[in-house]
Amino acid sequence: MKTLLILFWALAALLTVVAGETGAAERPLKKATFAGGCFWCMEPPFEKLDGVIAVTSGYMGGRTANPTYENYAAGGHLEVIAVTYDPARVSYQQLLDTFWRQIDPTDAGGQFVDRGHAYTTAIFYHDAEQRQLAESSKKAIAASRIFAKPIVTPILPVATFYPAEAYHQDYYKNNPLRYKWYRRGSGRDRFLDAVWGKDRDKGAVKKPDRGELKKRLTPMQYKVTQENGTEPPFDNAYWNNKRAGIYVDVVSGEPLFSSLDKFDSGTGWPSFTRPLVPANIVEKEDRSWFSTRTEVRSRGADSHLGHVFADGPKPTGLRYCLNSAALRFVPVEEMEKQGHGEFLKLFKK
Secondary structure, three states: OHHHHHHHHHHHHHHHHHHHHHHHHHOOOEEEEEEEOOHHHHHHHHHOOOOEEEEEEEEEOOOOOOOOOOOOOOOOOEEEEEEEEOOOOOOHHHHHHHHHOOOOOOOOOEEOOEEOHHHOEEEEEOOHHHHHHHHHHHHHHHHHOOOOOOOOOOEEEOOOOEEOOHHHOOHHHHOHHHHHHHHHHHOHHHHHHHHHHHHOOHHHOOOOOHHHHHHHOOHHHHHHHHHOOOOOOOOOOOOOOOOOEEEEEOOOOOEEEEHHHEEOOOOOOOEEOOOOOHHHEEEEEEOOOOOOEEEEEEOOOOOEEEEEEOOOOOOOOOEEEEOHHHEEEEEHHHHOOOOOHHHHHHHOO
């Protein structure tokens, strides 16, 4: 009997291990496809993201089948990268944010030294959700006025992906000196540094796992940001806060809203007429509670913030109704110290 029990528990342990490995292996992965000029330069920033499984260079969007490096441009194809990612570890919003920080979305003639249609930019969506997020992201980039010219990057349905030749894959790893020389001479880094400065790598925000977040956040902060909860009105930290400063994501610290756009909505929650950095905000359709609303989330940390309504005051007519638990207030006198000095000019009379 003792022997049988030992064999039973050993078998149970083995089945548990196998089931765990099978579950991890079968966890659904997703695809994302981006065109950003030279695919050599587009691979590295995405491969650095936690949750990205693979990045493959290739061709897409043309009128010919089975293109090669010698004829893809003549066939109307673009150089693209196909990103395989785990949505439980990295969101599509983070991929979009990384994409915008690698390109000049105002140039319809190519990217930097590479000219012609083959080197133009595009987002190829794989489903309706990706299309919605991509369009929202493009609008946010345009509204942020980060780029002085109009955004011309198109958002297109995904087409047949043709992998590029083996020698193009991981070019930056296999040919480090040639890649470094090309990258330096292309002008890409000079442009991106001038546009984004120290914020250039913020697209690579890594969201902590749930275990770490439960340790870092209060129960209410966790409920709101991770479980789409709502805190009580008139019983939260910032509903009546009148101090000058900015509000950042409680998880990632990304800047979201300013006291200059805050108003008393009478609802008991902090309310704003517009975001401080529109590119850091994602809007999604919310059909919960038997109604259709527009949910507001942070881009980098994917935190639930609240909702936006079209009943606000001028100049926007919008009311961003947020949860204090999703925010952290940074007063003006602390902004420089906490790395938000670029916003101080907004508070100078």
